[in-house]
Amino acid sequence: ETGVTQTPRHLVMGMTNKKSLKCEQHLGHNAMYWYKQSAKKPLELMFVYNFKEQTENNSVPSRFSPECPNSSHLFLHLHTLQPEDSALYLCASSQGIAGPNTEAFFGQGTRLTVV
């Protein structure tokens, strides 16, 4: 248990569906991240939020839409995805830029399959 919870753990969706991934942390962290991990590829940083403000968008297609309503919650809204978007989506949080103990804590991920 890392203190970062992702739901759902598994998701199958059609290319015309709209779904959302949820991430929640109760560690008092100020920074939250979305990563994508495709099969046999390194983790790819997608989005970063610091104090609810998006500070990084790593050229992610607009069919992925992040939302950070507060420092404890992060969402990834999905619409009109493609089969190649099937991957493990990981959420992480860290203290942010506030101090030296800035290791990131990861959730268990959502395994997404687009059919």
Added chain:
Amino acid sequence: DAKTTQPTSMDCAEGRAANLPCNHSTISGNEYVYWYRQIHSQGPQYIIHGLKNNETNEMASLIITEDRKSSTLILPHATLRDTAVYYCIVSRWDNTDKLIFGTGTRLQVFP
């Protein structure tokens, strides 16, 4: 951020020390060395980080060379549960929103 180079895979016998090397020859003075590991299909787990002094915690030891161009993660008594992909990452401590993962080293611990 500086790039890192790690071997693709390593084997280690259970109970023996696992020594995982990492090269980061372009590291700058304000960059830390971080180690994470990812057990199959789980989220990465933080292990340890350091700047220039050797570090030890309950999971591992981190040895950083004097010129800081390379480091070694040591798991003193590897167990089967240590089988994972180990990532060496270099980042400024105040800029860890730039945690960029490479391909890492796949460590296989065998009985």
